[in-house]
Amino acid sequence: MRIVRRSSFMFLVVLLFSGSFAVLADQGRAGRGGAPARKRLLAWADTRNGQAQHESVGHALAVIEQLGYQSGLWDTFIRTDSNIISKTPKKTDGSAASGGPNLNNVDGIFFMGHREVPIDAAQKEDLLSFVRDGKGFVAAHIALTAFDSWPEFLDLIGARFDGHPITGAGTVINERPDFPAAKHFAASFPFSDEFYQPKDHSREKIDVMLRLDLSKVPANQSLHLSGDYPLAWAKTYGKGRVFYGSFAHSSETWDNKDIQQMYFEAIKWSLGLSEAELKPHPMTPAR
Numbered sequence: 001m002r003i004v005r006r007s008s009f010m011f012l013v014v015l016l017f018s019g020s021f022a023v024l025a026d027q028g029r030a031g032r033g034g035a036p037a038r039k040r041l042l043a044w045a046d047t048r049n050g051q052a053q054h055e056s057v058g059h060a061l062a063v064i065e066q067l068g069y070q071s072g073l074w075d076t077f078i079r080t081d082s083n084i085i086s087k088t089p090k091k092t093d094g095s096a097a098s099g100g101p102n103l104n105n106v107d108g109i110f111f112m113g114h115r116e117v118p119i120d121a122a123q124k125e126d127l128l129s130f131v132r133d134g135k136g137f138v139a140a141h142i143a144l145t146a147f148d149s150w151p152e153f154l155d156l157i158g159a160r161f162d163g164h165p166i167t168g169a170g171t172v173i174n175e176r177p178d179f180p181a182a183k184h185f186a187a188s189f190p191f192s193d194e195f196y197q198p199k200d201h202s203r204e205k206i207d208v209m210l211r212l213d214l215s216k217v218p219a220n221q222s223l224h225l226s227g228d229y230p231l232a233w234a235k236t237y238g239k240g241r242v243f244y245g246s247f248a249h250s251s252e253t254w255d256n257k258d259i260q261q262m263y264f265e266a267i268k269w270s271l272g273l274s275e276a277e278l279k280p281h282p283m284t285p286a287r
Contacts, residue, residue, distance in 0.1 A: 039074040039271045042101050045112035046082045047142070056251040057112050060140060063254050064110050067264045073273060074108075077101040082113075085123045087130075103127070108136030108271045110263075113146040128152055132238030136270025138263065139244045144196050157244055158206040158235050159198035165222035166195045171213040172231060175284040179234070180265040180274050181243065182209040184258060187287045194249035197223070198230055206233040207278040210245075213286060228283045232262070234269070236278065241270040 043061045061078045068074035079101065083090045087104045089097040103126055119127070131137045137156065139146075145161040147153035154160055169192045174185045195212050212229040232245040243266040247259050254260070268274045 038068075038072060039107040039273070040101070040105065041068060041074045041076045041108050041110055041136075041267065041271070042084065042106040043076050043078045043110045043112075044082070044085065045078075045080050045114075046117045047080070047112070047114040056249060056254060057114075057142070059251040060112060060248075060254050061110075063260060064263065064267070067260060067267070071264070073268065074271065076110075077106065082117055082119050082123070085119050085127050087126050103130045103135075106135075108138065108267065110267065111137065111139040111143045111146070112141065114142045115145050116149060117146055124150065124152070128156065128237075131156060131240035131242065134239035136267065136272070137237070137240060137242045138266050138270050139242075140263065141194075141196065141246060141248060144198065144244065144246070154200055156237050156242065158233060158242065159201035159230070159244070162197040162199035162224060163222050164194045164196050165220045165224075166197070166212065166217060166229075168192055170195060171216075173211050173213050173284070173286050174209070175211060175281070176207065176209045176279070179207075179209055179276050180269055181234070181262045182232070184261050184265075185210070188213065191247075193247055193253060195229070195231060196246040197225060199224065201230065201233075203228075203230075203282060204280055206230070206235045207280045208233045208283075211283070215286070234266070234278055235280075241272070243267075243270055 043064050045057050045061055047057055065076035065078060068076045081092055083092050083094060084101055086102055089100045089102045091097045139157055143157065144159065148160065169190065171188055172191045173188050174182055176182045177187065208230045210232040212231055214225070214227050214229055217223070234243045236242065245262060245266065247262070248254055248256070265274065269276055
């Protein structure tokens with residue numbers, strides 16, 4: 001009889017602990033304080049073919065992970081191997097993997113690929129359909145150089161890279177102070193960076209948030225834009241939300257709270273965690 005009672009007691013203890021762990025697990029999935037489940041963000045940065053191996057990329061990915069962790073809004077999967085751009089998990093050699101992040105189990109992408117990122121035709125279609133079907137895509141700095149030989153990527157991101165003829169101190173104009181990713185910036189503000197020059201873009205297709213003020217910039221043979229130099233914009237691709245920011249070249253700039261806030265709000269918007277109307281518009285004069 002004692003054995004039965006002891007066994008029953010041990011069973012009860014195990015049951016209670018199992019229940020406690022199950023509750024904790026459910027709370028982890030549901031988010032902090034019973035909030036909705038955290039989103040899943042793939043931070044993807046394949047820079048193997050970049051001419052200038054930006055040392056800031058690793059720190060940028062860490063900042064994005066920290067923003068999600070501290071806010072409790074998303075979990076970040078940091079990867080630099082492009083085989084994960086697939087709707088089924090794959091190993092580096094392309095063979096099937098048993099698990100891991102892939103385009104069927106994440107809600108958005110933060111992208112810092114450099115130049116020609118090696119993904120095949122099937123992966124390219126998976127990436128396009130991922131965004132087109134309603135997922136988020138936020139790209140930063142060197143991402144503008146990516147996939148130059150892939151026409152459809154221009155439709156996704158909204159522009160192409162055309163060098164960085166302006167590096168150092170500049171003045172940035174805020175054209176969308178009502179948009180979540182830009183509302184914390186002043187109407188104009190000084191900033192120092194390697195400012196990527198876009199090309200092949202249309203203001204009818206992108207909603208420019210921030211642009212570089214060229215009114216006091218001297219003539220430069222590499223400067224191909226006449227007065228209008230977009231630095232950050234938002235757009236849609238199918239049902240998906242897309243954001244690009246030229247910022248930032250150096251690791252120190254990724255510690256800038258305003259830049260962190262911009263990408264935090266951009267990711268939130270891309271994941272559907274905030275709402276804002278896109279308003280493509282002609283260049284707004286400095287106020």
